[in-house]
Amino acid sequence: MAFGVGIVSACSLPLGALTSFLWRLEERVVAAMMAFGGGALLAALTLDLVAPALAQGHHLTLFAGFLAGGVLFIGLDRLVNDFGGFRRKISTRLHHSRRETRRRLRHILIHLDDALDLQGLSRKEIHALAADIEPRFYSRGSQVYREGDPADALYVVVKGAVEFRESAGATRAPALAYRLGPGEAFGVYALLTGSTHCVTAVATETSLGWRIPEASLRRLLGESAAFREAVGRWLHQPRVAHYLTARQQLSDASADAWLREAADLLATERRLPDARPVVRQAEAFRRLATRLDRMPWLEDLTAEEIDWLALHLVYRRYQPGEVLFAEGEPAERLFILEDGGITLADAANRVLPSRYEAGDGIGVRSFLTGVRHTVTARVLRECGAWTLRREDFERLLDHYPDICDRLCAYLQGPVLDAYLRERYHLDAGKVSDWRGRALRAVKSGRMPPALLEQGVESTRPTGASMAIWLGILLDGIPESLVIGASMTPTGVSLSLVVGLFLANYPEALSSSQGMRQEGFGRARILAMWTSIMLLTGIGAALGKVLVDLASPVFLALLEGLAAGAMLTMIAQTMLPEAYSRGGPIVGFCTLMGFFCAMFTKVI
Numbered sequence: 270m271a272f273g274v275g276i277v278s279a280c281s282l283p284l285g286a287l288t289s290f291l292w293r294l295e296e297r298v299v300a301a302m303m304a305f306g307g308g309a310l311l312a313a314l315t316l317d318l319v320a321p322a323l324a325q326g327h328h329l330t331l332f333a334g335f336l337a338g339g340v341l342f343i344g345l346d347r348l349v350n351d352f353g354g355f356r357r358k359i360s361t362r363l364h365h366s367r368r369e370t371r372r373r374l375r376h377i378l379i380h381l382d383d384a385l386d387l388q389g390l391s392r393k394e395i396h397a398l399a400a401d402i403e404p405r406f407y408s409r410g411s412q413v414y415r416e417g418d419p420a421d422a423l424y425v426v427v428k429g430a431v432e433f434r435e436s437a438g439a440t441r442a443p444a445l446a447y448r449l450g451p452g453e454a455f456g457v458y459a460l461l462t463g464s465t466h467c468v469t470a471v472a473t474e475t476s477l478g479w480r481i482p483e484a485s486l487r488r489l490l491g492e493s494a495a496f497r498e499a500v501g502r503w504l505h506q507p508r509v510a511h512y513l514t515a516r517q518q519l520s521d522a523s524a525d526a527w528l529r530e531a532a533d534l535l536a537t538e539r540r541l542p543d544a545r546p547v548v549r550q551a552e553a554f555r556r557l558a559t560r561l562d563r564m565p566w567l568e569d570l571t572a573e574e575i576d577w578l579a580l581h582l583v584y585r586r587y588q589p590g591e592v593l594f595a596e597g598e599p600a601e602r603l604f605i606l607e608d609g610g611i612t613l614a615d616a617a618n619r620v621l622p623s624r625y626e627a628g629d630g631i632g633v634r635s636f637l638t639g640v641r642h643t644v645t646a647r648v649l650r651e652c653g654a655w656t657l658r659r660e661d662f663e664r665l666l667d668h669y670p671d672i673c674d675r676l677c678a679y680l681q682g683p684v685l686d687a688y689l690r691e692r693y694h695l696d697a698g699k700v701s702d703w704r705g706r707a708l709r710a711v712k713s714g715r716m717p718p719a720l721l722e723q724g725v726e727s728t729r730p731t732g733a734s735m736a737i738w739l740g741i742l743l744d745g746i747p748e749s750l751v752i753g754a755s756m757t758p759t760g761v762s763l764s765l766v767v768g769l770f771l772a773n774y775p776e777a778l779s780s781s782q783g784m785r786q787e788g789f790g791r792a793r794i795l796a797m798w799t800s801i802m803l804l805t806g807i808g809a810a811l812g813k814v815l816v817d818l819a820s821p822v823f824l825a826l827l828e829g830l831a832a833g834a835m836l837t838m839i840a841q842t843m844l845p846e847a848y849s850r851g852g853p854i855v856g857f858c859t860l861m862g863f864f865c866a867m868f869t870k871v872i
Contacts, residue, residue, distance in 0.1 A: 275752050275809030278769035279802040285777030286798045290791055293702050299779050300851025301858045306772030307843045308862025310835070313768035316870050318751060318832050327825035334829020339837040341830070342747065346841065389495035401485035407431075407472035408721040410641075411599045417585050418466050418658070419547040420459035421483045426451050429476025433468045448473070458512045460486065461500065462527070463543030467516045491539045500541070504531055517545050551579035553607065554655060560628035561605065566675035567630075574669055581664070582655040593631060593646040593654065599721055600635035600642050603662070607653035613644045634688045637680075638703070639719020643692050659716055667714040676711050680704055689720075742801055747838050748773075749805045750831035753812015764870040771862065772843065779846065 288294075322331050390398075404427075407413060413424060416436045424431075426449055433446040433455075446468050449455055459466050460483060472478075489496050503509065513524035527544045534540055558575040561567045570578070582605070587593070593604050596616050606629050613621045621644060625631065631654075635642050639659075666673050679685075686704070689695045695703075707717035748769055777798055784794050812831070819827060847855045 271753055271756050271813035272806040272810040274756070274766060275749055275806035276802060278748065278752060278766050279773055279805035281770045281774035282777040282798040282802050283795055285774045286781040286795050288774075289778050289781035289785070293698050293782070294778065295705060296850040297852075297854060299775050299782075300847045300849075300855055302771075302775035303779060303843060303847040304851065304855040304858035305862035305865075306768065306770075306775055307839050307847065308859035308864075309764075309768035309866035310772045310839060310843075310862075311768075311859075312863040312866035312870075313765040314751065314832050314835055316867065317765045318828055322825050322828045322832075325821065325825060327822055330822050330825040331829040334826045334831075335833035335836075337826075338747070338830040338833025338835075342834040342837045343841070389499065390493065391495070394489060394493050394496070398481065398485055398489060401482060403480040403482065405478045405480050407476045407478060408599045408641075409472060409474050410597065411472045411476075411721075412601060413470035413472065413478065414456070414466050415469050415602075415656075416466055417548070418583055418656075420456060420462075420464060420466055422456065423454060423460055423481040423483075423486060424456045424470070425454045425479040425481070427477040427479060429472060429474045429478075431455065431476065431478070432471050432473045434471060435468060458509070458516075461503070461541060462509070462513060462517070462531075462545075463541060464513075464517050464545040465547050487540065490535075490541070497535060497539060501532065501535055504528055504535070513544060519544065548584045549580065549582060550584040550607075550653070550655070553653075554579045554582060554584075554605075557605075557607065557628050561630070562626075562628050563630040563633055564603075564605075565679050566672055568675075571671075574665075574672065577665065577668060578657075581661045582657055584653060584655050586651065586653050587648045589648055589650055591648045593648070594642050596642055596645045598642050599719075600632055600638075600640060601659050603633060603636040603657040604631040604646070605629070605655040605657065606631065607655070610648055610650040610652035612647055612649050614647060615644055618645075634685060637707075637717055638685060638689060639717070639721050640689075640693060641721065659719075663714075663716040666711060666716065670714070673711050673714060677708055680707050680711065680717070693720075742804065746808060747831060747834035749808025750812050750827070751835050752805075752809035753814075753816055753831075756809075756813045756816060764866045767869055768862075768866050772839075776843065776846075779850070 319331075405413075407429065413431060414420075428451055430448060430450050432448045435446055455470065456466070458464075490500065510524050510528060513519045513527065514521060519527070524544075527542065531541050534542055555575055558570055558578070561570075567578075584607075589610075593611065594600070594602075596614075606625055606627055608627050609625050611623075611625045611631060613623045615621060631646055632642065636657075636659075666676070681704070686700050689700050689703070690697070703718070703720060710717050751765070752769070781794050781798070784797075785791075812827075815827060816824060844855070844859065847858075851858075
């Protein structure tokens with residue numbers, strides 16, 4: 270009987286996987302279902318497992334089982350995650366990412382530069398810096414930064430590779446300067462000297478990186494004496510003066526003057542001056558801001574919004590023959606023309622009919638959707654253009670809700686839907702799913718999610734499918750133990766079976782969608798969930814055998830072990846997963862699940 274109960278409670282796993290193949294439910298719906306199931310399961314554990322065990326009086330034994338079950342689950346969960354099992358859920362991905370960040374950061378900072386010795390940083394300072402790290406995914410061909418961009422962050426390659434290229438002129442291709450791989454950091458010279466980047470950094474393969482914002486390092490400079498001492502020693506290295514003269518084109522006298530000023534300001538004001546500030550052409554943009562076209566969300570800007578943009582856009586002059594962006598490159602920046610002189614060509618190098626004037630936006634739709642460009646924008650005659658980077662656009666949305674509202678109205682219109690269907694042949698379901706996620710992001714003051722980021726996880730290591738399966742199995746082990754431990758001569762509680770069924774369905778639905786994005790086929794996903802269902806039944810039967818053979822004291826220990834592992838799993842993976850997808854609605858849905866399970870117990 271225990272085997273059958275285990276199968277019934279876990280049959281919602283393959284059912285959830287099948288549902289994910291046929292429909293793409295809204296994330297908030299999946300989150301609500303997951304929270305409801307989690308609440309029902311919490312109630313079932315309390316009423317059908319913990320309460321009867323407490324009534325028998327084996328309090329200390331039950332408590333020991335709780336601790337053992339929780340510790341055992343946490344240990345096995347960490348072990349499986351280290352082998353790739355963290356990919357099974359968003360919540361486990363986030364936790365694994367934070368833990369890996371803290372673990373690797375000290376090693377990376379120590380080896381940041383031979384002349385910049387950061388071994389004196391305390392553990393507290395390392396953890397504070399790690400908390401500010403922004404994980405960034407880069408598709409093949411993505412530009413981490415471009416020549417002339419402000420140095421506003423320190424970057425670390427976690428996976429993949431980044432290539433650094435000298436600027437391309439009108440008649441020559443970009444020249445390769447150097448290449449970095451996993452565990453290597455870059456951008457430190459431009460950042461600490463307050464200079465614009467003098468090379469373009471391009472991801473040569475799908476890559477994962479860390480971005481440490483300039484504000485975090487400036488704060489560390491003001492608070493950490495060890496960091497200031499390290500920077501002070503770094504300023505006296507000959508390579509810094511060489512960088513200023515050879516790469517930033519400063520004269521020897523200007524470089525020496527900057528180094529003296531930097532040493533003085535570091536000692537007196539705990540900051541560093543800018544050696545080569547970024548070009549903004551703020552006044553020219555303010556004059557042009559009332560004539561912006563092709564970007565409805567940037568029309569009718571207030572004076573404050575115009576000033577903000579003027580101080581964050583990056584200006585550059587382009588010569589005939591230069592390329593703003595090429596066909597096939599990821600769209601990570603939007604260009605606003607100061608004057609005309611741009612032509613568009615398709616993959617066959619055929620010039621497309623187009624007319625661009627001052628104030629026009631170039632690459633608008635691809636920028637918003639985060640896809641690859643389908644055309645090449647080439648300069649016909651010398652012109653100027655401002656660049657709006659994705660990170661600056663996100664800051665703009667975070668600052669000004671009115672722009673968010675106008676952008677939401679644009680996202681709900683037909684323009685982007687038609688663009689994604691016609692240019693990229695996306696079906697209506699995928700377009701609708703992206704639009705829903707984009708609207709939620711913009712309403713929260715964030716940039717719409719880039720469609721290209723869905724393919725990043727194709728870089729998963731060999732054996733990831735087995736690791737993910739083990740992670741799912743680990744989540745199911747407490748369930749089978751709970752079923753076995755709760756079996757009585759009169760059967761099993763209906764509220765427990767209902768709670769397990771309701772908790773399993775959205776879990777499989779959510780994880781199956783993630784597996785599809787990982788590149789797993791439908792047959793493999795269904796086989797994984799079906800095998801978990803069968804193993805849950807077998808585990809429940811084995812748990813029932815142990816219960817039948819156990820003494821009352823050992824039975825209390827088994828019940829505590831099962832309940833502790835299950836409660837830890839709910840708190841560690843299920844509810845965080847639901848909140849990451851649904852937000853505040855999760856609390857109410859958890860409450861309703863708890864109430865419904867209690868009501869089922871009463872009737």
